Amino acid sequence: MATVTLKPIKTPELIFEGYSITPDAFAGKTAQQIAGLTGHEGKIVTTIGDFFEVSGNAGETAADTDIIINGDCARVKYIGSKMTAGSVTVNGNADMYLGGWMKGGKIYVTGNVDSFCGIQMQGGEILIDGDAKNHVGCAYRGDWRGMKGGTIRIRGSAGNDIGTFMLGGTIIIEKNAFIHVAPHAEGGTVIIKGDVEGRVGGQMVKGDMYVLGKIKFMMPGYQKVGTVEKEVDGVTQTFDHYIGDLGERHPKSKGQIVYANLYLKAAA
Amino acid sequence: MASRELIIKGGFVVDPARKIDGDVGDVAIKDGKIVEKVSSSAKVIDAKGKVVMAGGVDVHSHVAGPKVNAGRLMRPEDKFRAGIVRGNMAQKNGYRMESGFSIPTVFKTGYEYARMGYSFVMEAAMPPLLAPHVHEEIHDTPIIDEAALPVFGNNWFVMDYLKKGEVENTAAYIAWLLRATKGFGIKIVNPGGTAAWGWGLNCIALDDPVPYFETTPRQIITGLMKANEYLGLPHSIHIHQNDLGNPGNYQLTIDSLKLAEQVKPKNKFGREQVMHSTHIQFHSYKGTGWADFESGAKEVMDYVNRNKAITVDLGCVTFDETTTMTADGPFEHHLRGLNHLKWANVDVELETAAGVVPYIYDPNVKVCDIQWAIGLELALFAQDMSRTFVTTDHPNAGPFTRYPRVIKWLMSKKAREATLDSFRHKDKVIDATHIHGIDRELTLFEIAQMTRSGPAKCLGLGAYYGGLAPGMLGDVMVLDLNYKDMPKDPEKIEAAFQRAACFVKSGEIVVRDGEVVSNGHKKTVWVNAKVPENAQVKRDIAQSFTKDYTVDLINYVVRDYLAPHPMVIDVEVEA
Incomplete structure (x- = not known):
């Protein structure tokens, strides 16, 4: 394994589009070559070296490459996007599209992330110690094919539109979420350990949602069908089981209509 | 003006309009038009070992107007089909950002057609009421002539x-x-x-x-x-x-x-x-x-x-x-x-x-x-x-x-x-x-018929487009294909047609080695059919704009400023 360390030396005047900050792009390159990889600041083509001090050479392949960014990346977009293997650690905050379209490997951010974290992700793991803004693990605007696989864990809270059009994978928000959880989803699992304002599972076709706190405004399209014991993130608890969204189309499997499931933690 | 002269030298000329199939020859251009010969001070483009054709003519394509825009608005995700985030874009100074795949922006539309050596494109369906929008987009599409x-x-x-x-x-x-x-x-x-x-x-x-x-x-x-x-x-x-x-x-x-x-x-x-x-x-x-x-x-x-x-x-x-x-x-x-x-x-x-x-x-x-x-x-x-x-x-x-x-x-x-x-x-x-x-495998001559001389004649524009005869517009594509030694690998044919070795539009080099080097001088082509005054039709139109349309006649007509570089084809209709 080889470690490449990036240290921010300049805050971009606009926003640096760091789509080259991935183990895949770094693989097989020396620190000097990595510093020469391109990015955009607005319409101007810049390099990683314009904004970071690069030390350490990358491994032969993406899987052999670990990237550590020591410092704040609140104005660096697309970190780890489309990566297939290896790891990225950000000791600080990160901007939009962190881990977007990623297929494998691991990303760890010690601070907060902006919107579109893990957008249309297909595999791998994202772990955020802080909060995430909106559109965690969602589909790109206009697209009807969302997150397909992998795991996103936000240790803090998240904003709106979590897992839009989700097809697979798992999103865990350890604190609270705002509105629009798994809208239009057709698979996958979303776990919210805190409270949610509302619009949970709107137009959801298939998939599972767990809410361990409270939902302030319940969707009218969900119906309670029973009480079940479920193990969620290693802890077994009792949930009220709802199905929905009853206003949306639903597929049939073995003669049974398949609904989306909402498991809301039962009152003690 | 010597700088207005160009000569494309020594290529295999394929020009079905004149039944020329792979003869080695020169194509001379002066002041935006093809001519018999130019002076010795003309700029030389070496086409030796390459194929030379007229600019392509597209008879049917939806590239401008409200329904194309509806598609663009409806499909922000379309741009990812074109490649990676912020990839494949002409970033050179002076050229516009390109975006989109199936519904590209007007700039990408113009640039991509030019890279493929096309000089004329017909927007295939214009809703008359929304014609001003169609012309706005046509005007904003660089290089290519459109109707x-x-x-x-x-x-x-x-x-x-x-x-x-x-x-x-x-x-x-x-x-x-x-x-x-x-x-x-x-x-x-x-x-x-x-x-x-x-x-x-x-x-x-x-x-x-x-x-x-x-x-x-x-x-x-x-x-x-x-x-x-x-x-x-x-x-x-x-x-x-x-x-x-x-x-x-x-x-x-x-x-x-x-x-x-x-x-x-x-x-x-x-x-x-x-x-x-x-x-x-x-x-x-x-x-x-x-x-x-x-x-x-x-x-x-x-x-x-x-x-x-x-x-x-x-x-x-x-x-x-x-x-x-x-x-x-x-x-x-x-x-x-x-x-x-x-x-x-x-x-x-x-x-x-x-x-x-x-x-x-x-x-x-x-x-x-x-x-x-x-x-x-x-x-x-x-x-x-x-x-x-x-x-x-x-x-x-x-x-x-x-x-x-x-x-x-x-x-x-x-x-x-x-x-x-x-x-x-x-x-x-x-x-x-x-x-x-x-x-059956089609020949370069047949492809030139299908993409140049044929559609130009079908559109009634055979005197201007789709051929290399003197007097026609100076739109010439040089393809990186050897007529005498065509590649065994079909992918090379695709590559040669995708990115012109050189494309001259209206006498100006707009593409070199597959990349856009000029925003060109595009024209809007339209037809002015002059018919004797018809009182009934005039009255019917006036009445309909009072009774049926939600716009007034005066706001319906496409103003001249929307097509500032017109090429008008006049048609005299005998009564």
């Missing part, structure tokens, strides 16, 4: 006049509308069917009644064909027939084509056809449903081969995720019912409608594979390549940027077989089509 065909097949005036058999009044209305919208000719989309869509109905046979208007698709097609020849317009009627995209429609297609037997061409532009049948791939389907769906290419092309009064373009499927858009409103609704994706539907008062639906041509789906085969078979069955043109009905069957791939398939049996081999349902596709048994 637009207003749609007439469901227009209230046209249907009212034609049910009474009033060809002269129809012609006078058409002449007025072409002038008002700076249009080029007569486009017909699903005649009667789009008007019927206003009642939730459709017309899928030639004698289906159009509700309220008491006319039929047969009357509309025949009447507009007669009006077109009465006016003597450069182009013939340009028709998207009824019942597009449904199994078993090939018989209706042939019946509609036979209507061309009733009318003789009459014009001063060298055009010989009276009907251009567009994206005929979508109209050449056999079978009773999607299960027994099969190719009707042979039957349709057998008729087209016999009737010289017809030209066709292919509408080839290219296996891309694309965005369908057409003035055939009921068809888009039908398509949405098949794939359950997003749907936009628009009505344009008194004139037409439109629909937009994304579509994925998946090589693992048998129907898509058969559609792909039909598009290519039509060309391979054609006997007269100067009446058969390469299109993808951009973006309906695939983006125009795939023309080089279509050309590769047409020129190489090996490439076709490689694609066939990639299909999951290869055997079923072979059973339902003819393509596996066709060995």
